[in-house]
Amino acid sequence: MVLVIKKASEEKIRQFKAEAVRRGLTLSKAFEEAVDLWLSTSSKALVSIEDFNNRVFAELKEEIDKHVGKYVVIANGKLIGVFDDVKDIAKALKEVKAQHAIVYRPGIDKPVSGVLEWWGSSIELKPA
Amino acid sequence: MVGQLYRAEACLKYKASTLSEYPVLKIKLYNMMLEEFPEELEVPVDTGFEGSLMLTVNDYEFFKVGELPQTYWRSYRTLTGIIVMRVARAIAKIEGREFEIYVEAPHIGVGKRLMGRELLNKLILVLDGPARKCCISSIE
Numbered sequence: 001m002v003l004v005i006k007k008a009s010e011e012k013i014r015q016f017k018a019e020a021v022r023r024g025l026t027l028s029k030a031f032e033e034a035v036d037l038w039l040s041t042s043s044k045a046l047v048s049i050e051d052f053n054n055r056v057f058a059e060l061k062e063e064i065d066k067h068v069g070k071y072v073v074i075a076n077g078k079l080i081g082v083f084d085d086v087k088d089i090a091k092a093l094k095e096v097k098a099q100h101a102i103v104y105r106p107g108i109d110k111p112v113s114g115v116l117e118w119w120g121s122s123i124e125l126k127p128a
Numbered sequence: 129m130v131g132q133l134y135r136a137e138a139c140l141k142y143k144a145s146t147l148s149e150y151p152v153l154k155i156k157l158y159n160m161m162l163e164e165f166p167e168e169l170e171v172p173v174d175t176g177f178e179g180s181l182m183l184t185v186n187d188y189e190f191f192k193v194g195e196l197p198q199t200y201w202r203s204y205r206t207l208t209g210i211i212v213m214r215v216a217r218a219i220a221k222i223e224g225r226e227f228e229i230y231v232e233a234p235h236i237g238v239g240k241r242l243m244g245r246e247l248l249n250k251l252i253l254v255l256d257g258p259a260r261k262c263c264i265s266s267i268e
Contacts, residue, residue: 050195057197075193086219086228090162093193103160103194103217111200118204118211118244119176 052077053102068107075101134254136263138223140170151255151262153243155181157231158219160194169241173253173262177244179204179213180230181220184240188233191216202232211237222251223264 020030047055053074057064060079064072071089073080075098083089093101142149151173157165171181179202183191194217202213213232220229229247233239254263 050192054198058199086160086162089160089194093161098161098193100195101160101193102197104197104200109196109200112202115203115205115210117176117178118206120174 050100065106072104133268134265139261139263142260156221159191171241171243174242179244180246182242183233185233
């Protein structure tokens with residue numbers, strides 16, 4: 001199809017054409033790739049991978065909690081697996097090249113209700 | 129128990145401070161990828177900290193591949209208000225003993241290295257104040 005875009009920034013279009021040439025792409029192919037990239041990331045771009053992993057955890061919590069005592073691993077915004085052993089977790093995390101992961105043990109990891117103690121915080125001994 | 133004998137297996141000298149030296153323990157750490165933390169730490173023993181092992185925010189980056197969900201992070205009451213700590217899983221080795229532990233670091237702030245009661249309660253420790261020695265021990 002033929003697409004006409006009005007009022008686009010000349011500078012941006014110039015850079016876009018130059019980049020397409022550098023990558024050996026026609027302008028239409030470069031445009032399609034840019035659209036694909038934008039569509040695939042736009043829903044995730046506003047949250048960090050940490051937030052995204054936490055969101056997945058919250059969505060799957062009910063299912064996850066059935067695996068009492070096991071290790072449930074979430075990374076890259078998806079459930080990576082349920083494991084019995086830390087060695088298997090390490091292998092799985094390396095395979096997906098995780099930068100951040102949630103490793104949760106249902107029934108073992110307990111939410112702490114209330115506020116804990118840290119008596120000495122901010123106390124500094126200074127000479128009189 | 130009164131009269132119980134404790135055998136010191138490994139001792140570390142207290143570290144110097146402004147007024148009174150303080151006990152430390154040596155600890156090796158691994159993240160959930162089983163990568164070894166680049167440094168063997170000598171961490172102050174702090175019975176005033178209820179949590180496990182507090183690290184600096186920079187240290188904590190290494191353990192983010194095994195973090196607990198945000199709803200499992202912890203809050204601490206301090207003299208300057210309430211501090212939220214991120215929590216992650218780690219493997220700790222202390223004098224040949226291996227534990228799966230939590231490491232913590234402030235969500236906002238810098239943090240410091242401290243060994244709190246949650247981890248200390250897994251160990252038999254003898255604090256020999258006059259000799260300035262902190263010893264991992266066993267019961268005879």
